[in-house]
Every structure is written in structure tokens, then in C-alpha cells.
Amino acid sequence: MLKHRILIPLLAVLLSxxxxxxxxxxxxxxxxxxxxxxxxxxxxHLGYSWLYGxxxxxxxxxxxxxxxxxxxKVRAEIKTASIDSNHAERDKHLRSDxxxxxxxxxxxxxxxxxxxxxxxxxxxxxxxxxxxGVTKPVTLDAKMIGYGDDPWGGYRMxxxxxxxxxxxxxxxxKDLGPASETVEIIISVxxxxx
Amino acid sequence: MKLRNDKARYGWVAIGLHWLVALAVFGLFGLGLYxxxxxxxxPWYQSAPDLHRGVGLTLLAVALIRLAWRALSPPxxxxxxxxxxxxxxxxxxxxxxxxxLFAAMIxxxxxxxxxxxxxxxxxxxxxxxxxxxxxxxxxSAGLVHYWSTWALVVLAGLHGLAALxxxxxxxxxxxxxxxxx
Numbered sequence: 001m002l003k004h005r006i007l008i009p010l011l012a013v014l015l016s017x018x019x020x021x022x023x024x025x026x027x028x029x030x031x032x033x034x035x036x037x038x039x040x041x042x043x044x045h046l047g048y049s050w051l052y053g054x055x056x057x058x059x060x061x062x063x064x065x066x067x068x069x070x071x072x073k074v075r076a077e078i079k080t081a082s083i084d085s086n087h088a089e090r091d092k093h094l095r096s097d098x099x100x101x102x103x104x105x106x107x108x109x110x111x112x113x114x115x116x117x118x119x120x121x122x123x124x125x126x127x128x129x130x131x132x133g134v135t136k137p138v139t140l141d142a143k144m145i146g147y148g149d150d151p152w153g154g155y156r157m158x159x160x161x162x163x164x165x166x167x168x169x170x171x172x173x174k175d176l177g178p179a180s181e182t183v184e185i186i187i188s189v190x191x192x193x194x
Numbered sequence: 195m196k197l198r199n200d201k202a203r204y205g206w207v208a209i210g211l212h213w214l215v216a217l218a219v220f221g222l223f224g225l226g227l228y229x230x231x232x233x234x235x236x237p238w239y240q241s242a243p244d245l246h247r248g249v250g251l252t253l254l255a256v257a258l259i260r261l262a263w264r265a266l267s268p269p270x271x272x273x274x275x276x277x278x279x280x281x282x283x284x285x286x287x288x289x290x291x292x293x294x295l296f297a298a299m300i301x302x303x304x305x306x307x308x309x310x311x312x313x314x315x316x317x318x319x320x321x322x323x324x325x326x327x328x329x330x331x332x333x334s335a336g337l338v339h340y341w342s343t344w345a346l347v348v349l350a351g352l353h354g355l356a357a358l359x360x361x362x363x364x365x366x367x368x369x370x371x372x373x374x375x
Contacts, residue, residue, distance in 0.1 A: 088331070
């Protein structure tokens with residue numbers, strides 16, 4: 001009886017401290033299974049409108065180091081053939097050697113090399129992006145959307161990041177017009193802590 | 195005006211359909227090779243594929259009519275002076291052409307309709323998708339379309355060369371009976 005009188009309040013105190021209840025540090029896998037992950041691209045059509053599309057298949061993870069945020073890490077691997085702009089003929093064309101050349105370059109990868117925290121919930125994530133066989137450093141503007149326990153016994157964190165790429169930098173030189181030389185990539189993912 | 199085929203000769207319907215299909219096959223092949231190389235700002239960038247899809251689906255209708263006509267009015271027997279191997283070869287080639295023609299047309303249709311959308315035929319009507327949205331179907335159908343169309347024109351070329359061989363070397367009536375009844 002005495003035991004419980006001590007143990008229960010002790011547990012309550014321990015569990016209510018940030019160390020147990022609200023510490024978001026750790027490694028998170030993108031929620032591929034539950035499909036709480038999106039990679040969108042946005043490119044100008046003729047300078048008149050935006051064309052949006054998705055990469056439907058990708059995996060990734062990130063590590064949050066609370067004490068040393070600059071040691072946090074992100075990596076993602078995208079199946080280029082999963083590009084989907086809701087138009088079969090266009091998707092086939094985008095997979096061809098005019099654009100992504102998916103049979104030659106089936107994956108695109110991002111591997112962070114440095115993270116600079118810019119605000120309470122914002123950071124600049126620099127990393128090596130490999131697309132179409134070309135690796136270039138890119139910087140993602142990232143925002144942490146939220147984190148915490150989920151209702152099913154897990155722990156989750158959501159991130160959204162974006163960057164703008166020049167297609168020609170990655171050897172994609174098909175001329176789509178002067179307004180369409182760059183493409184914005186938007187990555188919005190939920191990670192499940194491992 | 196002799197429309198129907200008889201035991202020895204083709205009628206005008208079979209002759210007309212034969213050359214119409216030949217024209218469409220080579221026309222579509224050339225148009226297909228041309229349109230995929232067009233630049234994004236080329237005035238033909240949209241109209242060339244529109245024409246390709248419209249003619250392709252029209253050809254599907256023509257090819258079905260041709261099959262129906264073949265059943266209604268069977269083609270004449272091969273000329274009697276052909277060797278046995280020539281008859282066998284011709285028979286294989288004719289069936290090969292038919293299979294490749296349908297493979298080419300159906301795979302082309304499947305590329306355009308793999309996202310569930312229909313194909314507009316010259317602004318007159320729309321042929322709907324039968325598959326609905328199928329991820330990746332455009333790629334597998336694209337592969338079949340590419341190779342079946344190449345095989346079709348190569349085999350059609352051999353078929354034409356064989357006709358010329360009968361005309362100029364064997365000096366028989368094979369080619370002439372496909373020109374007039």
C-alpha cells in the first residue's frame with residue numbers, strides 16, 4: 001500500500017514532465033502506410049496558370065535532435081515513375097527521356113547536410129538533391145506543423161517544406177517556355193516516431 | 195460495278211477498304227513519329243495528336259467493317275500459280291497484319307484513356323474510357339503501341355514487297371487484283 005502511495009504520485013510527476021510527455025526528439029518514419037505524405041510539384045503553364053502534380057510513391061525519415069537542432073536530419077527517396085498530374089498522356093511524357101527519364105533514373109533522393117533553425121517552428125534544411133542523375137545542393141524552407149501523441153498509441157510530427165528548382169540545373173532541358181523553367185516542390189509529411 | 199468478292203477476284207469494297215487501311219496505317223505511323231518530336235510551342239503540338247487519335251479511332255471502325263465484310267463476302271482464293279510456301283507465307287502475313295493492326299489501335303486508345311478520360315473524335319463525339327483510371331497503364335500500353343506499330347509497318351512493307359515481287363518477277367496477277375476487280 002505504501003509502495004503505491006509513493007509510486008503513483010512519482011509516476012504522475014514523471015509522466016507530466018516534458019521529458020516523458022512532450023519531448024519530440026527521435027527518429028520518425030514518413031507515414032507511407034497511412035498516406036499522410038505528399039510531394040507536390042507546381043509549375044507554370046505558359047505563364048498563365050499553375051499546373052500541380054504529385055509523386056505518389058516515396059519513403060523517408062527524419063531525426064529530430066532537440067538539444068542540437070543542427071544535428072537533425074532528413075532523407076527521402078522518391079520513385080520518379082509515380083509522377084501523377086491526372087493526365088495519362090502527360091504523365092507518360094513526363095516519364096519519358098524528354099523529362100524525368102524514369103527508366104534510366106528510377107529514383108530521386110534528398111539527403112540533408114545541414115539544418116539551420118530560423119524560428120521556433122521554422123528551419124532552412126540544406127541537402128543534396130539527386131534528380132535525373134544530377135546531384136545539386138538545394139535548400140528547403142521547412143516548417144514544423146505540429147507534433148504529439150496520436151490517438152492510437154503512437155507519436156507523430158508533421159513537417160512541410162518547399163523549394164524551387166531550375167529544371168535545366170538537373171539536365172532537364174525540354175523547352176516549356178520562359179515562364180516554366182523552374183518548378184516548385186512542396187513536401188508535406190507526417191512522421192511516426194520509431 | 196462489282197462490289198462483292200468472288201472466287202477469283204476482289205470486289206471494289208474489299209479493294210477500297212484495303213487501300214484505305216494502308217493509307218491510314220502509314221499516315222498514322224508518320225504522324226505519330228512526327229508529333230512526338232514537336233516542340234511545346236509548335237502550332238501542331240495539340241492538333242497533330244488530336245488528328246492521330248481521331249484517325250486512329252476511325253480506322254478502328256473501318257477495320258471492324260473490313261472484318262465484317264470479309265465474313266459477308268469471303269476473299270478470293272490465292273492465285274493458283276503461287277507456290278505452297280508463298281500461300282502459307284501470305285496467310286501468316288495477313289493474319290499477322292490483322293493482329294498487329296488491332297494491337298496498335300487498342301494500345302493507342304488505352305494510352306489516352308488510362309486516366310479515365312474519353313477521346314474526342316474530330317469534335318464530333320467522344321469515345322469513353324473502358325478501363326477508368328489505371329495507374330501506369332499508359333506506360334505499358336505505350337510500350338505495346340510503340341512496338342506493335344513498328345512491327346506493323348515493317349510487316350506491311352514486306353507484304354508490299356511481296357506484291358511487287360509477284361508483279362515484276364513472277365509477272366502474275368496478284369497485285370493487279372488488288373487494284374481493280
